[in-house]
Amino acid sequence: MNHVLCGLAANEALPGELVDRLIAVADADIADGLATRADLSREQALDLAARVEGSAVQLAYEGRLTAGDINPLTQLQAALALLEAGSGRLDWARLLVEEPDAERRAKLAACPGLPADVRELLAADPDVRVVAELALWTTADLAARLARHPHAEVRRAVAANEATPPRVLAMLITGEGLPPAERCLVCDSERTPYVHDPHCPRPDCDLPSGASCSGSHESTVHELVEQALWNPATPIEALVRIADHPSALLRCRLAARPDLPPETAARLACDPVPGVRADLAENPAIDDSLMRVLAADRGHDVQRRLAHNPRVPLDILSGLAAATKIGSTLLPRIASASPIEVEDLSRSPNPVVRMLLAERRDLPAEIRDRLAGDPDAKVIKSIAGHPGLAEAQLRYMVERHGSRVIAKVAANPETPSALLEYLTGHMTPVRKALREVARHRNATGRALLVCLTDQNARRIAAGHAALPPETIVELLADHDWQVVEAAAANPSLPPAVMAQLIPELNEA
Structure with missing residues (x-):
């Protein structure tokens, strides 16, 4: 290359x-x-x-x-x-449906608006992968027909198709009204009963890890139910029975359904697997009373996921901020907080709550400035990227909190050139800060030359238009190919050098 x-x-x-x-x-x-x-x-x-x-x-x-x-x-x-x-052109479809390569026919099967005769040919394709791809994308009427296909892989694809009629999805879940599937990818290629080794050494084996069949195509049926759980068209009435399913993965998928009934949610809140309760905690369909139950749940990730629920009451969220490590991220409930709620959050005695609020980038100037003077470094790291901060405020943050906030100040898109030079030239460089300066639109050539001293920042700085042209040319011979590509892509590379780098056709 x-x-x-x-x-x-x-x-x-x-x-x-x-x-x-x-x-x-x-x-x-x-x-x-x-x-x-x-x-x-x-x-x-x-x-x-x-x-x-x-x-x-x-x-x-x-x-x-x-x-x-x-x-x-x-x-x-x-x-x-x-x-x-x-x-x-639709007439191409009639040509391509005769293509001998099954992978290309499968690609055709995923195309929208295929003529009816082409869809019928694909539905009868001898390669089940082609039929399954068609089943995944086809129209409601054909999906309903393919739900009766003898191959479980095709039925699995029908379960994932959002155009599949709800009554058909319910039949796929329960099996009622459908003849049993006759084959799956596992029993197509192996004698049953068979469980595929997750560490299978055969290079030509394309069975999924852990795939199994003892005659009932159980791994494919499991995947079918999982796809139906993801499918918003699947009626919840057909899914609530999964609350007692032995598969924790399926119970997790059920717990995340936005149409989850309250009584089913209450059952899942008692699930022995923390992952199920964690998925439930983030589901906006659950009510306040159940959120309060989950707020006291010390299971792995339950409280953190509840904090990400867009409907979690702020008093619960404040308690979660004290009880679990949420991290500096803009939570949905914080993002939707009203002006009165924003004011209350900004005066919270808990610095983590103030930190979470500071992640918003649309705060009123008064509240932004109040948080910019917060004594807690966590809050400063979150507010440092807010637009509208004056250079004096950003400098104060750096002078007061030092290396803990330098990278965040450098990442603010409005940080002026003089401050970026100060961050790279008058302080002990912080690697993450150098990477932020290297991609900053206000970075100067002087600041970028310092960024070149760090290997990761060097790969970014090599493409910055403010880098001196002579330095860009030197970087074309760098030992790191990523630096070379970035330098060659630099718009400040002199056109005469560009011309020298491209061989004439008779030289190529």
Whole structure:
């Protein structure tokens, strides 16, 4: 891989004539960068698609190529990409359904708006993977038919399809009204009873880890129920029985359902597995009384997940802040707090509560400034990124709290250039702070040169436009390929150097 040319392909300042030269010598890696260029002309897109087949797929997905630009006989993957995006020609589907490669037929089966005759052919495909892919994306009527398919893998896909009618999803869960499945991927390839070794050494084996079948296709049936639990179209009446299912994974999925009935939620609150109770705690469907029960639950992650519930009462949340480690993150309930609630939270005696409030980026100036002068470093770390803070306030934070807050101050998008230079030049550098300065829009060349002393920050700083051009050129020979690509992609790289780096076609 030529990392210099890959970087140049993504360089937004690369002149149009050099883009043409780069297309002429592009390989698959270089084409990846070229295909994402915002300034790529239609002619350049066509030239790139003709040179590198994979780029035609990427350009098709991005809408840079149309159906008139693609020959489905020679650019099959690009034709599939356009069909998947809903902008291909339907007559292509009739051509591609005869494709001998099952993986490509499966890709076709996932495309929207397929003609009815093509869907019927795919539904009768000899490869179950193709039928399963169709079942995952097809219309309600065909999904209902495929629910009776003899292969459990197809039924599993039907259970995941949100277009599947609710009554059919209920039948898949209970098995009532459907003939038993006859096969699954496990018994297709192994003598039953069989349990797949999670550490299977066979390189050609594609069975899922732990897949099993003793004649009832149990692992696939388990996956079917799991998919139905994720499916919002599945009626909750068919799912509540899973509260007593032996699988903790399925009970976890049930606990997270937004339509969970109160009586089922109460049963799950007594589940012996903490993970089930944790999923339940974050579910906005549970009521305040159950939240208060879970607030006292010391099971692993229950209290932390309850703190992330968007409907948790603030008094419970304040108690959780004192009882469990939540971390500095914007909680949904804090984000939706009313102006009166925000005022109350800002005056909380618990610094963790003030820290959580400080994660908001829409605080009134009065409250923002109050928190900016908070004596607790946790609060300062959270408020340091808030817009509107004056340079004097940011400097005060650094002077008072030192290395504990430097990285957060450096990450504030409004931190001025002079302060960024101070953070890198007048204090012991903090690695995380250097990385933040390296990507900061206000970073100066002087600050960026300090960032180059840290390997991780160096990879970021090499692409910063404020870096001196002579330094960018030097970085093209760096031992780290990520630094090389970043330097080559730097828009401040002199155009004359860019031209020297791209070989002429007769040299390539």
